[in-house]
Amino acid sequence: MLRVIAVDPGLTRCGIAVVDIAANRSAQLVDVTVVGSPGTESIGHRLSVIDRAMDEWLVKYQPDHLAVERMFAQHNTPTVMGTAQASGVAIAAAARKDIPTALLTPSEVKAAVTGSGSADKQQVTAMVTRILNLETPPKPADAADAIAVAIAHAWRGGLFGRGLDTGKLTSPARKSRFENKPANLTPAQKLWLAAEKRAK
Amino acid sequence: MLRVIAVDPGLTRCGIAVVDIAANRSAQLVDVTVVGSPGTESIGHRLSVIDRAMDEWLVKYQPDHLAVERMFAQHNTPTVMGTAQASGVAIAAAARKDIPTALLTPSEVKAAVTGSGSADKQQVTAMVTRILNLETPPKPADAADAIAVAIAHAWRGGLFGRGLDTGKLTSPARKSRFENKPANLTPAQKLWLAAEKRAK
Numbered sequence: 001m002l003r004v005i006a007v008d009p010g011l012t013r014c015g016i017a018v019v020d021i022a023a024n025r026s027a028q029l030v031d032v033t034v035v036g037s038p039g040t041e042s043i044g045h046r047l048s049v050i051d052r053a054m055d056e057w058l059v060k061y062q063p064d065h066l067a068v069e070r071m072f073a074q075h076n077t078p079t080v081m082g083t084a085q086a087s088g089v090a091i092a093a094a095a096r097k098d099i100p101t102a103l104l105t106p107s108e109v110k111a112a113v114t115g116s117g118s119a120d121k122q123q124v125t126a127m128v129t130r131i132l133n134l135e136t137p138p139k140p141a142d143a144a145d146a147i148a149v150a151i152a153h154a155w156r157g158g159l160f161g162r163g164l165d166t167g168k169l170t171s172p173a174r175k176s177r178f179e180n181k182p183a184n185l186t187p188a189q190k191l192w193l194a195a196e197k198r199a200k
Numbered sequence: 201m202l203r204v205i206a207v208d209p210g211l212t213r214c215g216i217a218v219v220d221i222a223a224n225r226s227a228q229l230v231d232v233t234v235v236g237s238p239g240t241e242s243i244g245h246r247l248s249v250i251d252r253a254m255d256e257w258l259v260k261y262q263p264d265h266l267a268v269e270r271m272f273a274q275h276n277t278p279t280v281m282g283t284a285q286a287s288g289v290a291i292a293a294a295a296r297k298d299i300p301t302a303l304l305t306p307s308e309v310k311a312a313v314t315g316s317g318s319a320d321k322q323q324v325t326a327m328v329t330r331i332l333n334l335e336t337p338p339k340p341a342d343a344a345d346a347i348a349v350a351i352a353h354a355w356r357g358g359l360f361g362r363g364l365d366t367g368k369l370t371s372p373a374r375k376s377r378f379e380n381k382p383a384n385l386t387p388a389q390k391l392w393l394a395a396e397k398r399a400k
Contacts, residue, residue, distance in 0.1 A: 043301060048292055091285065
């Protein structure tokens with residue numbers, strides 16, 4: 001079993017989810033929350049809200065991996081920079097406890113949980129609700145997003161130790177992860193993929 | 201006297217400087233370093249290098265304020281996002297110790313130390329060397345930049361407690377800081393500005 005803490009970073013609303021994923025791909029929601037602070041607060045205060053929440057949950061839930069959405073700076077907005085700062089604080093909090101971080105693109109997350117890299121938020125929320133057997137959809141969207149990131153990481157490679165951001169851009173596993181091509185698989189990974197195919 | 205720790209954020213090279221600034225504007229370099237790690241390392245490792253360095257220096261030097269260059273996402277590059285993540289980690293490290301953070305734009309820093317918001321790196325390094333009475337210019341540029349940020353913060357308002365990012369965008373002092381207009385000054389601030397004019 002893999003316990004993943006996932007973060008949908010943001011200063012105003014930061015989704016944090018803890019999900020247990022078994023080897024048969026079944027997933028169970030352990031806890032989910034949205035923390036944050038209004039833009040009228042200082043940047044130090046806003047980042048420390050996320051820092052403290054991460055510290056508390058890392059101690060409380062002892063996750064194996066952190067998964068975070070990979071950020072792209074598409075617009076010259078303070079929001080993008082604040083989101084990047086928030087993700088940095090979450091990653092550093094995990095690193096202090098030797099918990100490795102996986103970075104996933106939004107389309108990787110969508111593809112993993114819905115089958116389509118261009119799925120909308122409603123589809124992602126619907127699939128997350130179904131995968132976790134929840135009676136009601138997780139709200140707000142930031143909570144559902146964080147859960148989706150956790151599931152996507154575990155399903156797409158976390159259970160094999162693939163998909164972690166080792167930083168080694170040239171490793172076949174990592175290249176595969178970011179180019180969506182098959183990696184040089186270990187025998188265990190080949191067995192797993194075969195099992196996945198049969199399950200579909 | 202005000203002790204400022206300033207950070208020129210980056211994952212590969214992160215400049216950290218501690219400067220003491222007296223009420224007569226004289227500045228003394230306490231310590232300066234450049235920390236970082238190669239892009240082949242994981243993001244968790246890279247951010248924790250900065251996290252640990254900040255923690256160590258915050259304990260060792262007990263600064264009054266942190267000053268950081270305000271980031272703008274001008275290009276869609278991983279470097280910009282990494283730099284933002286690094287700045288977030290530095291700010292959160294200070295916030296954990298209740299040290300407030302001031303954010304300064306690059307042009308505010310240049311204007312404060314050289315008199316021109318469009319000064320180049322060489323001018324900034326030359327002025328920093330002169331202000332601190334150093335025998336040789338601080339190297340690399342990231343070290344000089346961090347020192348310039350510290351001096352700029354103290355000179356431009358840090359000594360009055362102005363210029364801190366309280367997040368309250370509507371406060372006259374903060375608006376003034378970012379619009380370069382006079383604030384509603386306290387009597388002490390008026391005296392200071394008069395002294396500054398006489399000195400020029």
